[in-house]
Every structure is written in C-alpha cells, then in structure tokens.
Amino acid sequence: MRLVTWNVNSLKARLPRLEDWIGSHAPDVLLLQETKCTDEAFPREEFSRLGYESAHHGDGRWNGVAIVSRLGLEDVRSGFRERAAETPDECRILSANCGGVKVFSVYVPNGRAVDSEFYAAKLAWLANLRRELDTTCDPSDAVAVGGDFNVAPEDRDVWDITQFAGLTHVTRPEREALRAVLDFGLEDVVRRLHPDEVGPFSWWDYRGGAFHKGEGMRIDLLLASAPLAARVTAAYVDREARKGQGGEQQPSDHAPVVVEVVP
DNA sequence: ATGGTAGCGCTGCTA
Numbered sequence: 001m002r003l004v005t006w007n008v009n010s011l012k013a014r015l016p017r018l019e020d021w022i023g024s025h026a027p028d029v030l031l032l033q034e035t036k037c038t039d040e041a042f043p044r045e046e047f048s049r050l051g052y053e054s055a056h057h058g059d060g061r062w063n064g065v066a067i068v069s070r071l072g073l074e075d076v077r078s079g080f081r082e083r084a085a086e087t088p089d090e091c092r093i094l095s096a097n098c099g100g101v102k103v104f105s106v107y108v109p110n111g112r113a114v115d116s117e118f119y120a121a122k123l124a125w126l127a128n129l130r131r132e133l134d135t136t137c138d139p140s141d142a143v144a145v146g147g148d149f150n151v152a153p154e155d156r157d158v159w160d161i162t163q164f165a166g167l168t169h170v171t172r173p174e175r176e177a178l179r180a181v182l183d184f185g186l187e188d189v190v191r192r193l194h195p196d197e198v199g200p201f202s203w204w205d206y207r208g209g210a211f212h213k214g215e216g217m218r219i220d221l222l223l224a225s226a227p228l229a230a231r232v233t234a235a236y237v238d239r240e241a242r243k244g245q246g247g248e249q250q251p252s253d254h255a256p257v258v259v260e261v262v263p
Numbered sequence: 264a265t266g267g268t269a270g271c272g273c274t275g276c277t278a
Contacts, residue, residue, distance in 0.1 A: 009269075009270070009278085010269085010270055010271080012270090012271095013269085013270065013271090034270095034278090036270070036271070060271090061270090061271055061272085061276090061277090062271090062276090062277065062278095110277080110278060112277085112278085150278095205267085205268080205278090206267085206268040206269050206278090207266090207267035207268045207269090208266090208267055208268085209267095210267095250269070250270095252269095253268085253269075253278080
C-alpha cells in the first residue's frame with residue numbers, strides 16, 4: 001500500500017497537478033488537507049475517473065480534509081465523535097477504513113501566536129485528537145494518522161531553531177500535545193526511517209525563495225500504530241512536487257509525504 | 264525596507 005498525506009493548499013487550484021501526480025506516483029490512499037472547498041465543489045467525479053473513491057469534509061474558504069482511496073472507503077466519519085466545547089469544529093478531521101487500515105486525515109490549527117486564543121485552541125484540538133483515538137481505535141490495530149500537524153517535533157525539524165524564538169510550531173506545550181497523540185501508540189514513520197537527518201522538511205514558505213534556500217519545516221507527519229509501522233518499508237518526502245513547473249501550475253507550499261506499507 | 268507570496272474572492276483574512 002502506498003499511503004500519502006499532502007496539504008494541497010486548495011484542491012481547486014491544485015487539481016491538475018494532483019491528477020498528474022496521482023498518474024505518475026500511483027498512490028493507494030491519499031490524505032489531503034486544506035482543500036478549501038465545499039462538499040458540493042469537491043471533485044468526486046474526477047477522482048472516480050482515476051479509479052478512486054473519495055470522502056470530503058469541508059465548508060468553503062478555509063481548511064477542509066479529504067480521503068481518496070482505491071482500496072475501499074468504509075465507515076467514514078467527519079469531525080470528532082466527541083468534541084470538547086473549547087475545540088472548534090472547522091472541518092479539520094476525517095477518518096475511514098481503507099484496505100484494512102483505519103486512516104485519519106487531520107489539519108491541526110495553526111495557532112497563529114503563542115499568546116493568542118488560537119494557540120490555546122490548537123492545544124485543545126490536539127488533546128481532542130488523542131481523545132478521539134482513545135474512543136474510536138485500538139493501537140493494536142492498523143491505524144494511520146496523517147496530516148499537517150503544524151508542529152515541528154524536534155529542533156532539527158526546522159531550518160534554524162534560533163529563528164523561532166517566541167513563535168508557534170516549536171513550543172514545548174505544542175510538542176507535548178503532539179507527544180500525547182503519539183503516546184496513544186503511534187510512531188512517526190518518516191523519522192523512524194530517517195533517524196539521523198535534519199528534516200526531511202515538508203513545508204516551505206512561498207515568500208523569499210524559502211524552498212531554494214532550504215528554509216523549511218517538517219510539520220506534515222504520518223503516524224502509524226505499531227502493527228502498521230512494522231510493515232513500513234519506505235517513508236519519504238517528494239520534494240519534486242514542491243518545485244515550480246513553469247506556466248500557471250503553481251505548487252502547494254507543502255510537499256507530499258509518501259509511505260510504503262507491505263501486506 | 265516592519266517587507267515577502269499564494270489562495271479566496273472582492274475586502275481583508277489566513278497561512
């Protein structure tokens with residue numbers, strides 16, 4: 001199984017590139033974030049023509065998550081089953097069973113600024129994600145949680161930690177909230193297969209030539225339960241998909257994270 | 264130089 005998570009930064013803007021990428025990379029299950037479209041505008045038929053079933057949870061301009069699968073798509077759930085009052089429901093989580101794996105597509109709130117209400121809501125959202133896992137899955141089953149976590153797990157997951165003083169994505173509370181999700185019984189499989197590297201980064205700011213300067217962050221993660229992680233043979237970031245192609249086809253500011261799983 | 268770029272959608276917000 002080839003399992004991919006990718007923040008596409010607008011499905012409408014990215015669909016031609018995404019369709020090309022699907023044709024050349026043959027994913028089995030795609031976890032998409034920031035679709036920025038309504039359920040009505042979701043291009044279900046386009047994916048169907050490529051041989052994929054799909055599910056979407058979105059309401060318009062912001063956020064939006066999807067699961068696209070050619071290995072089946074069952075037991076789809078939009079949003080949290082149990083949601084605390086302090087956790088906003090903003091079309092940031094979607095789950096389904098695909099080919100024997102329970103998959104989640106998640107888009108963790110950005111948090112904006114450390115002293116903001118949005119930062120507090122981000123921590124609450126991650127705590128709610130842990131609760132969702134506790135109430136809907138078993139870590140002894142095959143579970144994959146993929147998405148844009150908006151947290152860099154370690155200092156080496158950003159290009160220069162000294163540039164992040166006082167900023168979100170690298171604070172101890174965010175990392176502890178991510179740790180609590182991992183402590184459900186999940187493993188960061190890209191880190192597992194790249195134990196001694198900086199990054200590999202999955203996001204680069206559009207501004208200032210950040211991609212070409214190597215100024216990125218590793219914030220898009222694929223977390224797998226132990227039985228699933230044991231079947232992972234490769235896990236990597238497709239940096240090619242972040243490059244410009246000339247013409248009107250712009251890249252997302254995120255690159256896809258690709259994970260290969262054997263039966 | 265308190266900037267920069269992309270997307271949505273039409274004004275400024277979000278990232």
